Amino acid sequence: MSTISKALGLLDLFSEAHPRLGLTDVQRMTGRDKATVHRHLTALEEIGFLEQDAGTRAYRLGPAITRLAGMRARTVAEVEMVRSVIDALSRDAGELVHISRLQGFDLVDVYHAELHDHPVRVSFDAYGLPPLFATASGKAYLAFSTSGLLDMALADPRTVQEGAARPDPHAVAAELSQIAKRGYASNRDTLRIGVSSVAIPVFDASARAFATCSIAYPTSRGGARRAADLAALLMSRGRDITEAMGGAVPPDVQTIWTPEAERAAS
Amino acid sequence: MSTISKALGLLDLFSEAHPRLGLTDVQRMTGRDKATVHRHLTALEEIGFLEQDAGTRAYRLGPAITRLAGMRARTVAEVEMVRSVIDALSRDAGELVHISRLQGFDLVDVYHAELHDHPVRVSFDAYGLPPLFATASGKAYLAFSTSGLLDMALADPRTVQEGAARPDPHAVAAELSQIAKRGYASNRDTLRIGVSSVAIPVFDASARAFATCSIAYPTSRGGARRAADLAALLMSRGRDITEAMGGAVPPDVQTIWTPEAERAAS
DNA sequence: TCTATCGGTTCATTATTTGAACCACGCCAG
DNA sequence: CTGGCGTGGTTCAAATAATGAACCGATAGA
Structure with a gap:
């Protein structure tokens, strides 16, 4: 040494x-x-x-x-700050990893990595366009924001007109509460059939959520425990990602995956 | 090594x-x-x-x-961050050194050091109360802020009612322009007879002035070149102070004392 | 193809780091 | 007042880690 x-x-x-x-x-x-x-x-x-x-x-x-x-902060671009962490995460998970930032009411791509060689890949052309409730990233963001943002997102006309089903505010709030408890959000075939994902929030220097990191994978590659495994992996890097960008994780946030937190939230 | x-x-x-x-x-x-x-x-x-x-x-x-x-940033108080620099500056200058932060339209004391043993000392009980134009610190702050703040300060009723003479906006603007050029502000017996001072701005992470650092000394201890000498010393520490607090000095700010800048401003 | 330059590695030599013992100070209890 | 204890800090021979000349492989141009 x-x-x-x-x-x-x-x-x-x-x-x-x-x-x-x-x-x-x-x-x-x-x-x-x-x-x-x-x-x-x-x-x-x-x-x-x-x-x-x-x-x-x-x-x-x-x-x-x-x-x-x-x-x-002045010489290294935001993308460079997270690149190595995201790349490593993609390699370790063997899946597509995204990091996105909220702009208006959309999560727009900051950087993504897909460093694996599975022949089946997830397409993400339309990433960032669906309403926040439809993606794991969006839910992760909302679960760790002030409830004011949730109300605003619910009232956003684009949110309302997207898709057929208008979200039930109570059901959404209940799910976000679970997400906050266990520390990560997940989707399984909800936005697109065959695509699942897990996501966590990224915090800024004021310990407020300002971005998200997510792993997307074909549901076909996900057995019963895949979501939990990927969530555990993702959460284990969450603090690194937040801190590499100059942020601070609030002390009350669940930052490691545990069976207890998983059960408590469901 | x-x-x-x-x-x-x-x-x-x-x-x-x-x-x-x-x-x-x-x-x-x-x-x-x-x-x-x-x-x-x-x-x-x-x-x-x-x-x-x-x-x-x-x-x-x-x-x-x-x-x-x-x-x-989370574990070291703002005072601790600057203490050693300010202490050293006070020792080297042999005078009272102040660092203050704008709150409303007052510069309030964050920390001060008077590490010398001259029998004649400057009293600073009322520090922070006079209008911004009356102190070197206030002028240093205004000279490196947006002109909007100057207008607001001029319109501030407390500013107007303080003292007898209402400041002439053009004269103030001209002086601030000189200060911006040479990089520091100074006062000689203006606020209180017998007290002189020099001051520089302190910048935050967005390179905006948010505080000031000043050296106050009895005019009796100041010969013809004292103000310039103290200004040179103060300016030589300006970057350290700003960066110790997590700030960044804007690239166009005069950060070292030179006879040229001194002449150009007058 | 040849050459220059880049990042990186090797291993004997060298110089720096290491740590047990030691010093000085301040504090507290007796 | 004093003696013990816990601080922070220092010393110098012994041990160890840092050093650098030479070397390797890859890449880009001429």
Whole structure:
């Protein structure tokens, strides 16, 4: 293990629970020698990755991190920020992965990846056009937004005229509540016969949902547990996606798949 | 020089001018051996401080930086973020240093430091109450805001009723224009007899002024060149202050004191 | 095809990191 | 007041990790 990794790994020790750490705190958490830890801490402080409180001598995350994050925000496009995560997710799931952003009342594609070689693929030409209630992404978004947005979406004329069945507000609200509880939304042959999907929300710096990430797959490739498996995989990357885009996951959001949450929501 | 500093120093090579760097780019910029550079780059990539483009193999700033910056924003108070810079500035200037934020039409104190031992000190009890035109901070703020704010401030009834002399809009606009050109605002005995100050704006992530930093000093301690000297010192820290708070300095702002800018503005 | 340049790798040499012991300070209980 | 304990921080021989000249393979142009 390189000294670089060891030193930078120290930064990950700083959290909401432990925003300030003293030398011995870090020493205990890492199990490394005190002298080593001290040298790493001071090295990180010298370049501004940490700051030391003059009074308590405790360390906290430093200004260089904020400075570099600003540089990244200015020089790296939103697409680049999520590309590697989405690509990896697509490879691991073996399915089509989408990340979309709300514009008006549509979820428009930011980036998508389909890095597998199954001969059967999901077509997504019309992605983003269906009303929010019809897609897993849309439901994931609505479930983690203020209810005001749901009312507005219900009142949107385009939503109403789309398709034959006008959604029942109570049924929609009930489903969104389940989605919020278990942490992800899903669809099975609802929008298009043969296409299923699971989706989670992506949050911005104010911890508000502003985008979604979804996995779409042919229902034919999905056995009984496929949806749950893909949901678990998707949720395990949710925090990475949100944080790569500079966002923060609200503390009350279910971020890991568990059988308990699954049952509790149904 | 520790390997930690060497490796993390590589991150500073990434800029608006060079957002993506290849192995040999970095090698040339640093003069270090290619193997060394490569190991550093891959070490930084492994922990997410850099990302490598799958196609071009060029490196760019990675998601871990953004993630940690979010953590810092959530766990370190605004005051802590600037404390060390302001403290250092106060020590170096040997005067009272203020950082204030606009709330309504007042600049309210966020933090101040007076780390010197001169017997003569500036009182600042009423700081934040005078109208924006009367303080260097207020003028610094207005000079780097949209002119709409100036109009609103001029129309603000409290502004109008304060003091005897109602400000001449044209004179104010002319002064603000000079301030914008040279990069800082100054006052000499205008608000209170015996008190002078210099001030610069602080910008947020959208590169809009949202706060100010100022140095206040007794006019008695200020010779002919004191204002310019303090302004030069203040401006040299301006970028650090803005970036420590997660902001970005607009590219067209004068950020270093020069005799040319000083002359051009007057 | 030949050459230059790119990213990346290897392995003996070298220099840096490491850690047990040590120091100084502040705090608390007796 | 004092002695013990827990801090943060330092030292220097020993151990280990970083280094760099040479090398590899791929790619793009001339």
